[in-house]
Amino acid sequence: MTKVLETDVLVIGGGAAGTNAALKAADRGAQVAIVVKGLLGKSGCSIFAAFTPYFTKTDEQARRNRWRFMIRYYNHYLADQEYCARMEDYMCEEFYPDLERLGVYWRRDAQGNLEMINARNRSLVAHKQGATGPILLEKRRREIQRRALPLYEECAVTSLLGDGERVAGATVLDYRTGEFFAIRAKNVVLATGHSDYLATRATGTREQSADGLAMALRAGAELANLEIQWWHVSDVLAPKSWMRYHLYPNPLMGTLETSRLYNSAGEMFYEQKTHSPGASAPYTEQLRRLCLQVQAGKARWDGGYTSGYDHIPGDIIRAYQHQAKVWGKLGLDVARDRIECGITMHMRHGGLNVDTRTMATTVPGLYAAGGLGCHYLGGFGPASYDGKVAGEAAAEDALRRALPRLPQQALEAEAARVFGFLQADAAGPRPMQAKLRVRQIMWDLGYIKNEKNMQAALAALQEVREQSVPRLRLQSASRVWNTGWLDALDTCSMLDACEATVRSGLNRKESRGPFYREDYPYVDNEHWLCRNIVARVDGEWRSRQQKIEVPHLPPEKNREPFFEADY
Amino acid sequence: MHLRVYRFDPSVDREPRYESYEVPYQPRMRIMDALDYVHEVLAVDIGYRWLCGSKKCGSCAVNVNGLPKLACWEPVQERMTIEPLSNLPVIRDLVTSRAPYEAALAKISPTLVRRTEYAGFPEPLKSTDVAPTAHLRECIQCLACQSACPVLRTGDTDFAGPALLVALSELAQDPRDGAERAALASDVANVFKCISCYACEPVCPAEIPIVREAIEPLKRMAYRVGSTPGARRAHAFLDTVKQRGYANAAAVAARSGDFGLGALGVALKMRRRGKLKFSDALGGRATPGLEGLRRTYETSEKEDK
Numbered sequence: 070m071t072k073v074l075e076t077d078v079l080v081i082g083g084g085a086a087g088t089n090a091a092l093k094a095a096d097r098g099a100q101v102a103i104v105v106k107g108l109l110g111k112s113g114c115s116i117f118a119a120f121t122p123y124f125t126k127t128d129e130q131a132r133r134n135r136w137r138f139m140i141r142y143y144n145h146y147l148a149d150q151e152y153c154a155r156m157e158d159y160m161c162e163e164f165y166p167d168l169e170r171l172g173v174y175w176r177r178d179a180q181g182n183l184e185m186i187n188a189r190n191r192s193l194v195a196h197k198q199g200a201t202g203p204i205l206l207e208k209r210r211r212e213i214q215r216r217a218l219p220l221y222e223e224c225a226v227t228s229l230l231g232d233g234e235r236v237a238g239a240t241v242l243d244y245r246t247g248e249f250f251a252i253r254a255k256n257v258v259l260a261t262g263h264s265d266y267l268a269t270r271a272t273g274t275r276e277q278s279a280d281g282l283a284m285a286l287r288a289g290a291e292l293a294n295l296e297i298q299w300w301h302v303s304d305v306l307a308p309k310s311w312m313r314y315h316l317y318p319n320p321l322m323g324t325l326e327t328s329r330l331y332n333s334a335g336e337m338f339y340e341q342k343t344h345s346p347g348a349s350a351p352y353t354e355q356l357r358r359l360c361l362q363v364q365a366g367k368a369r370w371d372g373g374y375t376s377g378y379d380h381i382p383g384d385i386i387r388a389y390q391h392q393a394k395v396w397g398k399l400g401l402d403v404a405r406d407r408i409e410c411g412i413t414m415h416m417r418h419g420g421l422n423v424d425t426r427t428m429a430t431t432v433p434g435l436y437a438a439g440g441l442g443c444h445y446l447g448g449f450g451p452a453s454y455d456g457k458v459a460g461e462a463a464a465e466d467a468l469r470r471a472l473p474r475l476p477q478q479a480l481e482a483e484a485a486r487v488f489g490f491l492q493a494d495a496a497g498p499r500p501m502q503a504k505l506r507v508r509q510i511m512w513d514l515g516y517i518k519n520e521k522n523m524q525a526a527l528a529a530l531q532e533v534r535e536q537s538v539p540r541l542r543l544q545s546a547s548r549v550w551n552t553g554w555l556d557a558l559d560t561c562s563m564l565d566a567c568e569a570t571v572r573s574g575l576n577r578k579e580s581r582g583p584f585y586r587e588d589y590p591y592v593d594n595e596h597w598l599c600r601n602i603v604a605r606v607d608g609e610w611r612s613r614q615q616k617i618e619v620p621h622l623p624p625e626k627n628r629e630p631f632f633e634a635d636y
Numbered sequence: 637m638h639l640r641v642y643r644f645d646p647s648v649d650r651e652p653r654y655e656s657y658e659v660p661y662q663p664r665m666r667i668m669d670a671l672d673y674v675h676e677v678l679a680v681d682i683g684y685r686w687l688c689g690s691k692k693c694g695s696c697a698v699n700v701n702g703l704p705k706l707a708c709w710e711p712v713q714e715r716m717t718i719e720p721l722s723n724l725p726v727i728r729d730l731v732t733s734r735a736p737y738e739a740a741l742a743k744i745s746p747t748l749v750r751r752t753e754y755a756g757f758p759e760p761l762k763s764t765d766v767a768p769t770a771h772l773r774e775c776i777q778c779l780a781c782q783s784a785c786p787v788l789r790t791g792d793t794d795f796a797g798p799a800l801l802v803a804l805s806e807l808a809q810d811p812r813d814g815a816e817r818a819a820l821a822s823d824v825a826n827v828f829k830c831i832s833c834y835a836c837e838p839v840c841p842a843e844i845p846i847v848r849e850a851i852e853p854l855k856r857m858a859y860r861v862g863s864t865p866g867a868r869r870a871h872a873f874l875d876t877v878k879q880r881g882y883a884n885a886a887a888v889a890a891r892s893g894d895f896g897l898g899a900l901g902v903a904l905k906m907r908r909r910g911k912l913k914f915s916d917a918l919g920g921r922a923t924p925g926l927e928g929l930r931r932t933y934e935t936s937e938k939e940d941k
């Protein structure tokens with residue numbers, strides 16, 4: 070018999086969204102349990118957040134700039150604008166006090182004034198190793214421990230359990246011990262993030278295999294705009310483990326200077342200050358310009374171009390001690406040298422189709438918070454807001470209802486699936502090989518898409534699913550920290566998520582933001598300002614569109630050539 | 637490159653063994669890249685932990701040729717024997733349990749206990765107020781320092797270890813915090829068990845001056861409070877030196893009231909080896925030149941105030 074625990078609200082994920090969902094649900098008086106595949110506050114992409122935007126309501130010009138940045142450049146008009154207004158209120162009123170109360174110190178000068186990044190959109194930093202996310206999460210982690218909320222770390226949720234009507238809990242594999250158990254819950258908040266390690270080069274942390282998307286898909290939830298997938302352009306090429314080290318293209322603190330990109334001939338082809346002064350997170354523009362270089366044979370997606378700060382006076386750039394240390398560790402001088410870069414698959418705009426007033430998904434009892442949603446690109450602050458909304462809504466609802474029945478059959482079926490992979494054979498093939506293959510397929514599909522290469526990717530994914538997965542064998546059948554076992558489960562999630570993503574891409578017949586189809590090389594606001602939705606019902610793929618309202622800031626043109634649009 | 641990796645699965649193996657792998661060198665390669673190669677290309681299911689690969693999560697530290705290293709940060713070496721961190725239980729292969737660290741952390745009340753009610757954002761605070769903890773805030777809890785600590789290696793479970801002291805010291809030196817950090821340092825974390833050997837500092841990937849900026853401030857704080865056994869011992873030590881110009885175990889024990897059975901056992905053993913005279917507890921001769929030493933005491937006491 071599988072052990073079953075019970076709780077009001079089950080939170081899955083230990084990043085910005087999950088931690089806040091847990092704290093806010095507990096504030097509302099609900100019983101909370103948290104399951105984290107990595108370590109809480111040390112996993113997921115929240116730890117990469119370098120700075121957090123700082124909003125005040127008084128300055129009207131600043132507000133207009135921010136909206137333009139947020140809606141046009143950051144979300145390519147795909148954001149829920151009413152959500153944006155509510156999220157801004159949260160950022161103005163709650164986000165900073167909540168965290169500062171716990172002891173976070175945002176950098177100040179000797180007079181006590183907050184130090185800000187001098188961009189159009191002001192940001193603050195509270196650095197640990199050059200990033201703000203780790204400190205914010207360290208404080209939330211300790212608060213969660215202080216309140217003794219049940220926390221299961223290095224435990225992977227493997228499926229959502231439904232009783233036919235609503236989600237009734239989830240199954241969990243504690244991969245340190247191999248114990249498999251279930252948590253029965255009145256409501257589930259899924260907060261598994263949006264930066265997954267799905268391509269050969271990706272910003273996702275090691276454990277991020279899009280489990281959340283895959284589990285929700287299997288539970289019948291709708292997924293939207295998965296194809297709007299960001300890529301970083303200026304990430305370190307070698308060593309491979311450092312592909313998540315980012316040379317920020319936006320202004321550095323205390324100066325308006327930004328890094329530059331150079332092609333293989335040494336010609337500068339991108340500088341934020343010059344090429345997209347309005348954009349302040351100019352990733353899509355960087356990508357388009359790199360694309361032109363690649364097409365001209367002057368760069369590759371995995372190298373052949375460099376980034377650096379050598380145009381900035383040495384005393385200014387050396388003040389960025391963390392950057393200087395990273396470069397120094399490679400024997401380079403941040404003030405003189407350049408680093409070869411490659412692109413990395415970054416965060417995904419799309420995700421679960423949610424009602425942003427509660428973060429409820431299309432499956433009753435299932436809420437999605439943070440990067441996993443489809444309504445906003447992400448960010449530490451917005452993900453925290455989502456966590457609050459989902460945590461509070463899930464808690465309030467849970468306090469009014471009884472524990473749902475646990476679907477015993479589904480539970481046993483999932484146990485059989487999970488333990489089915491625990492078969493050893495000296496010959497293999499090993500799960501890691503299948504995992505690498507999926508990453509290669511998505512890497513090869515890359516940035517420039519068309520009907521043909523997406524169909525080819527689908528076929529290749531199908532082949533892994535049918536040919537490799539059933540034959541996967543582990544090196545040992547041990548239940549204790551069996552890397553191969555986890556790799557097998559990860560591969561299944563990755564296949565589901567990647568298939569949904571490619572199908573979603575095939576459906577979108579335009580280009581937008583980081584999504585470029587050379588067979589539809591224009592932005593089409595008339596037909597594609599929508600949530601482009603896929604779902605799998607009884608094994609059948611369904612799709613539909615849900616219009617996105619643009620009440621506060623509509624796009625200026627209905628249709629424009631992709632390479633001429635600036636967003 | 638030649639890797640010798642510690643393999644141990646407590647669910648099936650009776651004892652640990654080492655497996656060797658040949659890994660081709662790639663430019664700028666980190667230790668983690670070599671382990672990934674074994675996992676990905678050689679398809680070996682070694683248990684090893686990492687999450688971010690960029691010195692943020694602090695989860696990948698391992699011992700390499702006997703020294704703790706953050707695998708994502710440090711370059712590879714031609715020949716590497718890779719083992720799990722010391723002073724922590726092994727889960728499997730290179731993965732150690734963080735549970736002892738977490739349990740010890742919980743005991744020092746690791747959240748800010750505000751002196752006065754929170755004033756709202758931004759609260760009045762200057763960079764100079766928090767300057768003493770600037771380096772401590774860089775700690776990513778990789779536990780390399782715990783692994784290098786010789787006091788922990790003796791199996792002493794009372795001593796919290798350097799990583800815990802960094803966390804505690806950050807709070808203790810926070811002008812907003814009002815908890816009894818000195819007592820926690822002395823009685824719960826047993827800060828006086830730190831022998832200031834500095835073994836922790838060179839292995840810290842965050843380059844935190846652990847002894848100087850975390851542990852010594854805690855010792856000073858606890859010394860001033862003075863009521864705890866650890867602090868009494870420190871006082872006794874300093875006082876005997878001040879009085880006679882040298883330390884002597886019997887006098888320190890007598891003054892700090894350390895008459896436990898354990899202490900007596902140690903004392904008897906020391907006496908047998910001629911390292912201790914019980915009569916020293918009562919008096920003993922002063923060394924020549926004591927005046928100079930006392931002047932040093934006075935200056936440093938003045939500076940401390």
Ligand SMILES: Cc1cc2nc3c(=O)[nH]c(=O)nc-3n(C[C@H](O)[C@H](O)[C@H](O)COP(=O)(O)OP(=O)(O)OC[C@H]3O[C@@H](n4cnc5c(N)ncnc54)[C@H](O)[C@@H]3O)c2cc1C
Pocket residue numbers: 081082083084085086087104105106107108109110112113114115116117118119120121122202224225226227260261262263264272273276277278280281313315415416438439440441446447448449450452
């Ligand atoms: C490189 C990079 C730089 C960024 N820079 C910034 C910035 O400067 N400022 C900013 O505001 N934002 C930034 N962002 C965006 C921001 O970090 C994210 O939008 C936000 O933190 C997402 O938080 P989240 O909680 O939704 O997901 P995540 O932080 O990704 O958390 C996901 C959690 O889910 C867990 N999980 C996954 N699968 C399972 C499972 N099966 N079972 C249980 N748990 C599971 C993971 O272990 C992890 O704990 C950046 C993102 C990246 C990738």
